[in-house]
Amino acid sequence: MKECYLGIDVGSISTKGVIIDKNNNIISSSYIWTEGNPMWAVKKVINNLKxxxxxxxxxxxxxxxTGSARKLIGSMIGANVVRNEITAHAIGTLSIxxxxxxxxxIGGQDSKIVILEDGIVMDYAMNTLCAAGTGAFLSSQAKRLGVDIEDFGDTAIRSNNPAKIAARCTVFAESDLVHKAQTGYSKEDIIAGLCNAVVNNYLNNVARGKKIVAPIVFQGGVSKNKGVVKAFENILNEKIHVDKRGHLMGALGIAILSKESNLKEPFSFQITNVKFETKxxxxxxxxNHCEVICVYKNGELIDIMGNKCERGLENFYSNK
Ligand code: SF4
Structure with missing residues (x-):
């Protein structure tokens, strides 16, 4: 029997899983929406891979x-390695x-930048608070303009004169978009303008103060949008590399890291229903009024989810 490794990346929007061989080749993958239930999503992904x-x-x-619910899921499926998303994404990307x-x-609800030197993470930043630079923002604007999000990129790259759209926050961007539509800009120019707005928002909020050095790799759901890729290339004046497995990088990276220490027994795909309590x-x-969920197993706190920033934990520690 060939030895393989399972990597799971469980996020608030999507859950990804891969199985890799000894040489880091992906031999199976699954990508589904988390739908607010990470335990259900992971079971489904594992079933798909099985x-x-x-x-x-x-x-x-x-x-x-890896991912936002990593500790809970790691405990549920008996993982031998549990790491944060930055490390997992860096390892996955470096393998390609x-x-x-x-x-x-840039994902559905958040975005990150990771700066590396000689294969080592030197700096990073994450943004979970501003929606204006994320996939959810682009999807809602596509709906508003009556354009299928799948066609967004192709429409954007047909533009010769992208509209200037305020990128500071969703409220400004939305009202600016309505204004530009009223002043006669074509759909192509408005959509290209939105792609530029997403990139400018990212560069001003997430990448602020960081030196972006090539080679640059773009991943996450928004990297599938050709309009945003073109906007990054125009604004940064650099080639942007996008891999078709970009949405699986976190899962790939954590699968590679799982080779560090072998499981005592090979995984049997039997996920026992461990009892968790949540508060x-x-x-x-x-x-934002985040709902912060604390997960306990046998009375011991194993994970905290739902807080979009560290301030969300202050109530937990002050009420302990
Ligand atoms: S955790 Fe609290 S402070 Fe942080 S984004 Fe959510 S509601 Fe705001």
Whole structure:
């Protein structure tokens, strides 16, 4: 039986899983929406992957978990490695682009930048608070303009005169978009303007103060949008590398890291229903009103989820 490794990246919007062989080749992958239930999503991803493992006569010798619910899921499926998203994304990306110096990631609800030198993470930043530079923002604007989000990129690259759209926050961007539509800009120019706005928002908020050095790799759901890729290339005047497996980089990276220490027993794909208790509270420290969920196993706190920033934990520690 061939030895393989399972990597799971469980995020608030999507859950990704890969199985890799000893040489880091992805032999199976699954990508689904988390739908607010990370435990359900991970079970579904593992079920999707299981078929390939059985078919290819392989055994799982390592399990890695990353993402926002990593501790809970790691405990649920018996992972031997649990790491944060920055490390997992860097390792996954380096396995495909060994020379990468800058990783740009824009997902459904958040975005990141990771700066590397000689394969080592030197700096990073994450933004979970401003929606104006994310996939969710582009999807809502596509709906507003009556354009399918799948066609957004192709429409944008047909523009010769992108509209200037304020990128500071969603409220400004939305009202500016309506204004530009009223003043007669074409759909192509408005959409190209929105792509530029997403890039400018990212550069001003997420990448602020960081030196973006080539080679640059762009990943996350928004990297599939050709309009945003073109906007990054025009604004940074650099080639932007996008890999079709970009949405799986976190899962790939954590699968690679799971090789560090082998599981005592190969993973049997039997996920026992471990009993977890949850307590939640609302963080009222800003208008986001995040629902912060604390997860306990046998009375011991194993994970805290739902807070978009560290301030959301202050209530938890002050009420302990
Ligand atoms: S955790 Fe609290 S302070 Fe942070 S974004 Fe959510 S509501 Fe605002």
């Amino acid at each position: 078929k390939d493992v059985v078919k290819k006569n392989t055994k799982i010798s390592g399990i890695g978990v 682009f060994p020379q990468v110096r800058t990783i740009i990631e 939640s509270y609302e963080c009222g420290k800003c208008p």
